[in-house]
Amino acid sequence: xxxxxxxxxxxxxxxxxxxxxxxxxxxxxxxxxxxxxxxxxxxxxxxxxxxxxxxxxxxxxxxxxxxxxxxxxxxxxxxxxxxxxxxxxxxxxxxxxxxxxxxxxxxxxxxxxxxxxxxxxxxxxxxxxxxxxxxxxxxxxxxxxxxxxxxxxxxxxxxxxxxxxxxxxxxxxxxxxxxxxxxxxxxxxxxxxxxxxxxxxxxxxxxxxxxxxxxxxxxxxxxxxxxxxxxxxxxxxxxxxxxxxxxxxxxxxxxxxxxxxxxxxxxxxxxxxxxxxxxxxxxxxxxxxxxxxxxxxxxxxxxxxxxxxxxxxxxxxxxxxxxxxxxxxxxxxxxxxxxxxxxxxxxxxxxxxxxxxxxxxxxxxxxxxxxxxxxxxxxxxxxxxxxxxxxxxxxxxxxxxxxxxxxxxxxxxxxxxxxxxxxxxxxxxxxxxxxxxxxxxxxxxxxxxxxxxxxxxxxxxxxxxxxxxxxxxxxxxxxxxxxxxxxxxxxxxxxxxxxxxxxxxxxxxxxxxxxxxxxxxxxxxxxxxxxxxxxxxxxxxxxxxxxxxxxxxxxxxxxxxxxxxxxxxxxxxxxx
Numbered sequence: 001x002x003x004x005x006x007x008x009x010x011x012x013x014x015x016x017x018x019x020x021x022x023x024x025x026x027x028x029x030x031x032x033x034x035x036x037x038x039x040x041x042x043x044x045x046x047x048x049x050x051x052x053x054x055x056x057x058x059x060x061x062x063x064x065x066x067x068x069x070x071x072x073x074x075x076x077x078x079x080x081x082x083x084x085x086x087x088x089x090x091x092x093x094x095x096x097x098x099x100x101x102x103x104x105x106x107x108x109x110x111x112x113x114x115x116x117x118x119x120x121x122x123x124x125x126x127x128x129x130x131x132x133x134x135x136x137x138x139x140x141x142x143x144x145x146x147x148x149x150x151x152x153x154x155x156x157x158x159x160x161x162x163x164x165x166x167x168x169x170x171x172x173x174x175x176x177x178x179x180x181x182x183x184x185x186x187x188x189x190x191x192x193x194x195x196x197x198x199x200x201x202x203x204x205x206x207x208x209x210x211x212x213x214x215x216x217x218x219x220x221x222x223x224x225x226x227x228x229x230x231x232x233x234x235x236x237x238x239x240x241x242x243x244x245x246x247x248x249x250x251x252x253x254x255x256x257x258x259x260x261x262x263x264x265x266x267x268x269x270x271x272x273x274x275x276x277x278x279x280x281x282x283x284x285x286x287x288x289x290x291x292x293x294x295x296x297x298x299x300x301x302x303x304x305x306x307x308x309x310x311x312x313x314x315x316x317x318x319x320x321x322x323x324x325x326x327x328x329x330x331x332x333x334x335x336x337x338x339x340x341x342x343x344x345x346x347x348x349x350x351x352x353x354x355x356x357x358x359x360x361x362x363x364x365x366x367x368x369x370x371x372x373x374x375x376x377x378x379x380x381x382x383x384x385x386x387x388x389x390x391x392x393x394x395x396x397x398x399x400x401x402x403x404x405x406x407x408x409x410x411x412x413x414x415x416x417x418x419x420x421x422x423x424x425x426x427x428x429x430x431x432x433x434x435x436x437x438x439x440x441x442x443x444x445x446x447x448x449x450x451x452x453x454x455x456x457x458x459x460x461x462x463x464x465x466x467x468x469x470x471x472x473x474x475x476x477x478x479x480x481x482x483x484x485x486x487x488x489x490x491x492x493x494x495x496x497x498x499x500x501x502x503x504x505x506x507x508x509x510x511x512x513x514x515x516x517x518x519x520x521x522x523x524x525x526x527x528x529x530x531x532x533x534x535x536x537x538x539x540x541x542x543x544x545x546x547x548x549x550x551x552x553x554x555x556x557x558x559x560x561x562x563x564x565x566x567x568x569x570x571x572x573x574x575x576x
Contacts, residue, residue, distance in 0.1 A: 034148050035096040036141045038129045045130030048123050053131075056111065061134030063205070071111045072344040074207045081135035082204060082243040085222035088148040090240040090248040093140060095150070099128040101224065108227070108279045109212075109219030153234045154255045158263075163271045164228045168263050176264025179257050183249065189214060191430040193268050194471030196372040199426040204243045210372055211246075213471070216349075217269035218280055227274060230262035237261060270309035272329060280348070284328035287499070287523040289354035289363060296355050296364055298464040300474045305366055307353040325353040327368075330501055332516040345516035346505050347371050350384070356481065356493075356525050363491055363525070364464075365477045367501070372471050373426040374435075375506025381440075383504040384475055385416035388489035390445055392497065400498045400520050404513070405446035413489040414444040414452070415461045416502070417475050421468045426507075434469025445487040449513045457485040481525075493525040 049057075056071065058064040061078035068075050076083070085102050086094040103124050106114035115124060132140045139146060160167045180186070190196035193214030203209045212220060218227040221241065226232070237258050240248035253261065272281035297304040303317040307327035314323055330352055334345040347369045356363040367384055374382050389401050390413040399410070406412035421435040441463050446452040460483045465476040481491045491497060501518045504510040 031147060031149050034093045034140050034146050037132050038125075041126040041129040042133065044123070045126035045128070048119065048127040049130050052115070052119070053127065061131065067111075070344060072346070073110055073203070073209055074205070075111070076243070077205055078131055078134040079136045080204070080243075081138035084241045084243060085235075086239055086242070087150050087235070088239065089151060089250075091242060092148045093135075093138060093146055095148070096125075096128060099131065100124055102222070103128060105224050106279070107221045108223050109216075109221060114225070114279070151238050151250065152255075153231070153238050154259065156230065157256070157259050162226070162228060164230060165263075165267055165271070168267070172260045173263045173267050175257075176260040176262065176267075179253060179261045180264055183252060186430065188245065190372075190471050191432070192470040192472075193265065194370050194372065196471030197430075198245075199373045201245050203245075209244055210346075213370055213372070214265045214268045215270070216370065217266070218272075218274065219348075223279075225276065225279065227279075228266065228269065228271065230259065230266040233262035233265050234258045272309065278331075280331060281329045283331045283521070284326070285521050286496075287328045287352055287354055287521060288326065289356045289365075289523060289525045290323070290325040291526050291528045292355045292357050293359075293528070294357075296357055296362070298364075298476065298478070300366065300465045300467060300476055304355070305353065305476075307351075307366070309351070325355060327351045327353045328521075330518050330521060332369075332501065332503060332518050334514075334516055344508075345503070345510070346508060347503050347516050350501050350503065350518070352501070354523065358493070358528060361481050362478060363481055366474065367477065368472060368474045369503060370472050371505060373507050374421050374424060374468055374473075376420065376424060376426070377506060378420065380506035380509050380511060381418040381420050381504075382473070382506040383416055383418040383502075384473070385414050385502040386477065387415075387446075387500045387502060388413040389498055390487040390489060392489055402448070403500050403520055404517065405449045405452055408447050408451075411487055412446045413487055414442075414446055414502075415477060415479070416442045416444065417463050417466070417477070418442070418504075419466060419475075420506075424468070430470065434467045437466040437468060437473075437475075439463045439466050439475070443488075455485065455487060457488070460485060460488060491525065494527050496522045496524050499523050 054065055056063075056065045056067050056075040057078065058068070058075075063075040063077035065075060081093055083094045083099065083102075085107070086092070086098045088094055088098070100121075102112075103119075104114065104116035104121075106112050119127075156164075158168050158172075186197055188195075188197040188201070188211040190211070195211040195213040197211055201209050201211065217223065217232075220227065220232050220236075222235065223229070223232045234255075236246070237253065238248055238250050238255075240246050249258070274280070275282045292304075299305075304322060304324065307324050309327045309329070314321060328351065330350040332345065332348050332350060350367055350369045352368075353366045354364060365386060367386070369384065371382070387403075387405070389395055390406070390411040395410070401407055401410035401412050405414070417439050418441075419437040419439040421437055424435045441459065441461055443455045443459055443461055444452050445455055461477060461479045463475055464478045465474075467474050479491075481493075483490070489497070498520045499522065500520050503516040504514070505516075
């Protein structure tokens with residue numbers, strides 16, 4: 001009898017524990033042993049690893065391969081069994097499915113490529129088994145000590161499909177922002193989500209690490225080639241990122257609220273067409289400069305510069321309605337490996353918008369980019385530059401100078417703004433109105449990266465406004481369309497003009513040829529609307545209405561003639 005009572009009590013206690021588990025904010029729906037190592041695949045997996053993976057992850061999987069020092073963030077150290085992207089709980093080993101997805105789809109925003117386009121599924125499964133044997137501090141085959149909990153995150157409560165943000169109620173996005181503030185996510189991710197909250201973070205191995213930039217969701221780890229899906233955010237908030245300062249919030253935030261937080265984070269990311277090969281937005285290779293009548297605002301916060309990330313944007317400016325220029329996406333990369341090779345640019349894109357005015361003979365370019373922290377060292381200021389063919393009129397067809405500061409025969413015209421933020425320290429609390437920049441503008445002519453010299457002529461380019469705010473640099477350039485300088489680019493209207501971009505991160509000691517650089521893009525000055533556009537429509541309307549009135553009058557006149565018999569007599573044959 002006592003045994004029966006004890007058994008019933010045990011069952012009641014077990015049921016109570018299950019109910020408690022189900023009532024937790026992060027619902028645990030499966031407890032299981034980790035997937036053991038499939039030994040029959042090890043030899044095949046070893047061959048794949050030493051052919052494809054060893055260069056970054058190292059011979060023993062310590063994240064110390066020959067390429068490791070040139071990568072940010074560092075390759076994963078497998079020895080401790082610390083894996084970021086999982087469905088399992090914080091600190092736990094992943095399932096095979098988690099590792100296979102990571103190898104197949106890569107980790108956007110890092111050097112880890114998507115191997116699914118190169119390796120067949122059988123090789124990916126095999127290399128995953130070999131990677132599991134590189135873990136020394138834990139054992140995938142020890143079911144008793146390495147039991148894992150697989151989390152349930154729920155499903156998209158709004159049922160939205162790609163691009164996912166359309167159809168999400170604004171009240172849920174606002175609720176997500178409140179959750180963001182309540183849980184102090186800004187301490188790492190910054191006040192506007194650009195990852196500029198904490199400059200001192202390190203991973204479990206002591207290497208520097210930065211928080212995710214929520215306004216560039218294509219760089220989210222584990223985005224699985226579906227960059228705009230809010231599920232990626234829900235999973236990360238639920239499981240954390242092992243080996244990094246990112247904890248899980250499954251006990252602090254309910255599943256329902258995690259989806260609302262994801263809706264807010266998801267709303268910050270611009271919707272761009274994605275290139276599945278690079279896992280980045282497709283660059284906007286044509287930068288249209290919008291023709292503007294009257295004065296062009298020389299303040300970045302003026303509504304005139306409230307550009308859209310995909311199409312021209314209609315905004316209100318006082319009593320006027322403006323069509324604003326598109327904000328164009330420019331891809332950047334560190335392509336120069338000369339001298340000190342181990343540098344890794346932190347900005348991988350710029351955003352550019354432009355306006356021009358024919359009467360005043362001026363053009364403006366607003367250049368913006370995200371960078372979490374600026375330099376405070378005058379020897380290594382931050383900088384950004386526009387580069388043009390200096391002798392555009394001498395180029396034939398699609399001919400262009402060498403995109404890295406020109407060449408001996410085809411020079412380039414470089415407009416470079418170097419700057420330091422005033423009263424700035426990377427550890428300062430967020431500053432709502434941003435930091436003013438002390439800008440030095442230099443105009444140079446380049447015949448190659450060993451032959452860049454300041455122009456001897458009077459400066460023509462101005463920086464009329466600049467600011468660093470919540471992880472974003474904004475620089476507004478201005479110059480006359482035509483000048484008299486020998487190496488000044490002349491900017492004609494209605495013609496495709498090559499332009500490229502350069503960016504230096506002073507905090508990373510970048511200078512000279514160590515920089516982020518783009519390939520050649522094109523810009524074109526949209527022509528002003530002809531005067532006929534204003535007076536021809538009313539004239540055409542009057543002509544059309546007059547023609548319609550004449551047709552109505554003729555119809556009524558003809559009917560009346562038939563009724564009176566006049567029209568019939570006109571058509572009868574002549575009897576003599």
